[in-house]
Amino acid sequence: MDISKIQSKIKEVLGSDLVDVELWGSVIAVYVRDLSKYYNDRSFLRQLASELKRKVVVRAIRDKRASPEKTRELIDKLCAEAKLTNVWFNDAFGEVIIEAYKPGLVIGKGGANLHEIASNTGWVPIIKRAPTMPSFTVEGVRKSTIAQADQRKKFLQKVGKELLKPTPDTTWIRAVMLGAFKEVGRSALLIQTKHSKILLDAGVHTGLNPITADKESLYPYVNMFSFPIQDLDAVVISHAHMDHVGFLPFLFAAGYDGPVYMTPPTRELMALLQLDYYNLMNKVYGTDAPYTKKDISHELNNVIPVQYGEVVDITPEVKLTMYNAGHILGSAITHLHIGEGKHNVIYTGDFKFGPTKLLNPAHVSFPRADSIFMESTYGGANNITPNRHESDEKLLNIILETVQNKGKVLIPVFAVGRSQEVLLTIEAFAREYKDWNIPIYIDGMVLEASAIHTAYPEYLKSSVQRRILSNDSPFEFEYLKIAHGVDKQSITDGEPAVILAPSGMLTGGPSVEYLKLLAEDDKSTLIFVGYQSALSLGAKIQQGVREFQIPSDGKLKHYHMKMRVETVEGFSGHSDRRQLLAWIKNLNSKPRRVYTMHGDFARTEELAQKIKKSFGIHTESPWNLEARRLR
Numbered sequence: 001m002d003i004s005k006i007q008s009k010i011k012e013v014l015g016s017d018l019v020d021v022e023l024w025g026s027v028i029a030v031y032v033r034d035l036s037k038y039y040n041d042r043s044f045l046r047q048l049a050s051e052l053k054r055k056v057v058v059r060a061i062r063d064k065r066a067s068p069e070k071t072r073e074l075i076d077k078l079c080a081e082a083k084l085t086n087v088w089f090n091d092a093f094g095e096v097i098i099e100a101y102k103p104g105l106v107i108g109k110g111g112a113n114l115h116e117i118a119s120n121t122g123w124v125p126i127i128k129r130a131p132t133m134p135s136f137t138v139e140g141v142r143k144s145t146i147a148q149a150d151q152r153k154k155f156l157q158k159v160g161k162e163l164l165k166p167t168p169d170t171t172w173i174r175a176v177m178l179g180a181f182k183e184v185g186r187s188a189l190l191i192q193t194k195h196s197k198i199l200l201d202a203g204v205h206t207g208l209n210p211i212t213a214d215k216e217s218l219y220p221y222v223n224m225f226s227f228p229i230q231d232l233d234a235v236v237i238s239h240a241h242m243d244h245v246g247f248l249p250f251l252f253a254a255g256y257d258g259p260v261y262m263t264p265p266t267r268e269l270m271a272l273l274q275l276d277y278y279n280l281m282n283k284v285y286g287t288d289a290p291y292t293k294k295d296i297s298h299e300l301n302n303v304i305p306v307q308y309g310e311v312v313d314i315t316p317e318v319k320l321t322m323y324n325a326g327h328i329l330g331s332a333i334t335h336l337h338i339g340e341g342k343h344n345v346i347y348t349g350d351f352k353f354g355p356t357k358l359l360n361p362a363h364v365s366f367p368r369a370d371s372i373f374m375e376s377t378y379g380g381a382n383n384i385t386p387n388r389h390e391s392d393e394k395l396l397n398i399i400l401e402t403v404q405n406k407g408k409v410l411i412p413v414f415a416v417g418r419s420q421e422v423l424l425t426i427e428a429f430a431r432e433y434k435d436w437n438i439p440i441y442i443d444g445m446v447l448e449a450s451a452i453h454t455a456y457p458e459y460l461k462s463s464v465q466r467r468i469l470s471n472d473s474p475f476e477f478e479y480l481k482i483a484h485g486v487d488k489q490s491i492t493d494g495e496p497a498v499i500l501a502p503s504g505m506l507t508g509g510p511s512v513e514y515l516k517l518l519a520e521d522d523k524s525t526l527i528f529v530g531y532q533s534a535l536s537l538g539a540k541i542q543q544g545v546r547e548f549q550i551p552s553d554g555k556l557k558h559y560h561m562k563m564r565v566e567t568v569e570g571f572s573g574h575s576d577r578r579q580l581l582a583w584i585k586n587l588n589s590k591p592r593r594v595y596t597m598h599g600d601f602a603r604t605e606e607l608a609q610k611i612k613k614s615f616g617i618h619t620e621s622p623w624n625l626e627a628r629r630l631r
């Protein structure tokens with residue numbers, strides 16, 4: 001359908017009330033003089049959306065909008081109880097963004113306040129929840145969305161134009177494995193047809209030191225594209241971990257200017273982790289990061305947020321839907337509907353098909369699945385993790401024993417995901433265990449990542465959601481201490497304590513600084529709670545290495561490890577083997593093919609064989625650089 005056909009269709013419904021129609025990404029923006037007439041009667045919008053098969057928004061033209069001062073006055077009056085934190089006017093979009101601690105009170109009964117604001121001022125109200133803890137990332141991303149609104153408008157209109165190109169016949173579909181095949185790290189998969197080129201994830205290898213590792217093993221094989229990077233149509237990001245998103249700014253540095261699709265919390269978490277990586281490269285390693293802050297801000301400007309379950313056109317022949325993956329906040333399983341349903345691809349990203357303290361289990365009911373690309377981090381024959389109750393017990397006992405010994409407990413964690421899961425567990429101990437007096441120090445980006453969680457309670461399990469909404473956030477409790485900015489030695493020399501610090505695989509960051517201070521203390525304990533990539537220092541120590549060297553002040557310093565070393569499984573955000581198989585079993589239609597990925601050599605092979613044997617599905621575990629024709 002072209003724009004003139006869309007315009008005449010809308011004209012049929014709105015008549016002379018219609019002033020203009022514009023395409024903003026896959027959304028049709030309809031401009032009218034009197035917003036009150038259409039904001040209160042939304043049935044025509046639904047009718048249009050179903051006829052045009054696109055989301056439709058209605059806005060008032062600029063000179064029919066009230067002044068920001070007058071509008072603000074009305075908002076303050078209507079939302080006096082809502083604890084407003086920010087009100088921003090986005091002139092390019094005709095929207096007023098209202099941020100509050102109590103968004104329900106901004107909306108009002110049955111949306112009454114929203115109707116009143118829209119009808120009386122011509123501004124379309126957009127509601128955002130304020131995080132219960134201050135978050136510079138949430139604030140930064142929200143402010144920059146306003147500051148860059150004009151660029152963003154141009155960008156969305158460009159995307160809209162691309163999406164209107166005539167839909168060609170889908171004659172062939174192929175997949176090119178660019179990273180995380182028979183390995184964990186640098187996830188990247190190209191899905192290509194004659195007319196569409198879509199990249200799923202763009203990660204770096206986080207198990208390797210970014211300075212000393214060779215670039216060939218650090219980054220995905222995007223130099224294998226058979227086309228210039230500018231010709232890529234879309235990037236879809238499954239979740240914010242750096243092994244899925246760390247390469248994205250490089251694409252922008254290399255000239256990519258297209259859309260990036262992800263859930264709203266992934267955008268915030270991604271911004272946090274990418275800036276942290278950038279600072280680590282510049283400040284800690286003293287080298288220039290291979291991309292600039294400008295590339296990150298360019299990338300953020302091109303993010304198109306997608307809610308779980310929402311169907312979005314990303315090229316004229318491909319529709320995208322994202323579903324909860326249960327792995328970390330905002331993590332998604334990607335579903336691509338290609339060529340009017342000729343082929344359906346599911347890319348799982350990292351997923352947990354089992355309960356955690358923080359998130360609901362991964363989604364399993366998909367309309368259709370032909371080819372599945374599936375993670376196999378714990379797909380090996382022996383990867384059966386203990387139940388969560390046993391894991392909690394084991395963690396608690398190790399902490400209590402170490403504290404009795406007057407030692408410290410160091411837990412290396414990913415800033416996003418494992419650290420919140422472990423925090424929730426320890427917070428529950430502290431509540432249940434009457435004599436608890438052990439301080440829990442959190443360092444690095446753990447605090448900020450937790451704050452981002454409080455802005456998106458609707459993505460969390462209902463029990464956590466309820467606590468955040470009732471001002472009893474499990475991320476703020478009596479024994480929680482912020483170590484960021486505190487001298488680390490004063491903590492390691494002090495009273496018994498638990499320290500949670502990234503990186504999770506001891507490849508850099510504060511966890512390594514604490515390890516240097518505690519390595520030779522035989523009273524203290526190092527506990528692994530997450531995945532350790534084969535080449536990381538964490539994996540070496542876990543496997544029994546007790547002599548190692550770590551760079552210190554520009555020189556390699558030798559350490560003789562005397563700490564007790566423990567591994568507590570069961571906190572993982574990944575499915576174990578049983579959960580991976582249960583997910584396949586519970587799919588509502590049997591896929592034609594399953595490709596295993598995101599696991600080491602043996603695990604991807606073992607999972608593929610087991611799925612073939614148990615379910616009679618054609619399976620493969622391809623290598624990086626291989627390609628498969630899907631249709």
Ligand SMILES: [Zn+2]
Nearest residue numbers: 239241327350
């Ligand atoms: Zn992950």
